[in-house]
Amino acid sequence: MYNKVFLIGNLTRDPELRYTTSGIPVARFAIAVNRFKKGGAAEGEQDVDFINIVAWRRLAEICGEYLKKGRPVAIEGRLQIRTFTGKDGQPRTMSEVVADGMQMLGQRSQPSTINSQQSSVEGGQKTEDKGQKTDEVVEDEIPF
Numbered sequence: 001m002y003n004k005v006f007l008i009g010n011l012t013r014d015p016e017l018r019y020t021t022s023g024i025p026v027a028r029f030a031i032a033v034n035r036f037k038k039g040g041a042a043e044g045e046q047d048v049d050f051i052n053i054v055a056w057r058r059l060a061e062i063c064g065e066y067l068k069k070g071r072p073v074a075i076e077g078r079l080q081i082r083t084f085t086g087k088d089g090q091p092r093t094m095s096e097v098v099a100d101g102m103q104m105l106g107q108r109s110q111p112s113t114i115n116s117q118q119s120s121v122e123g124g125q126k127t128e129d130k131g132q133k134t135d136e137v138v139e140d141e142i143p144f
Contacts, residue, residue: 009073010070011070015060017061025057032049052094054098059101062102073103073104074103076100077099078098
């Protein structure tokens, strides 16, 4: 099985950067992705999907620092569907994309590409952080 998602859209709000109880950064934001309707009288019209994105560790810090509402962005990641109990006690299901990579689009002559294994991007040069852990964080550690 293979779970890979590539999305291009505009941020609907500034990323919300928080930290788990163990100090791991996590950023949450959403992007609006246009899609064209096919067939019928509405052919050629656009519809919009709003996709929730979550980024972890260094990628989360970079998203929190550089991404702003309305900015076009490309996201690479995996689809995650999780269930939880809401405040009213009812079971809820949430789908989101866990970002592995992000590319800022527009405004600059050369877009910057950042993935979850990079620690910084300077002058177009990528620097990788070889000691970074890739283990998943337990849902109980999420502070929100």
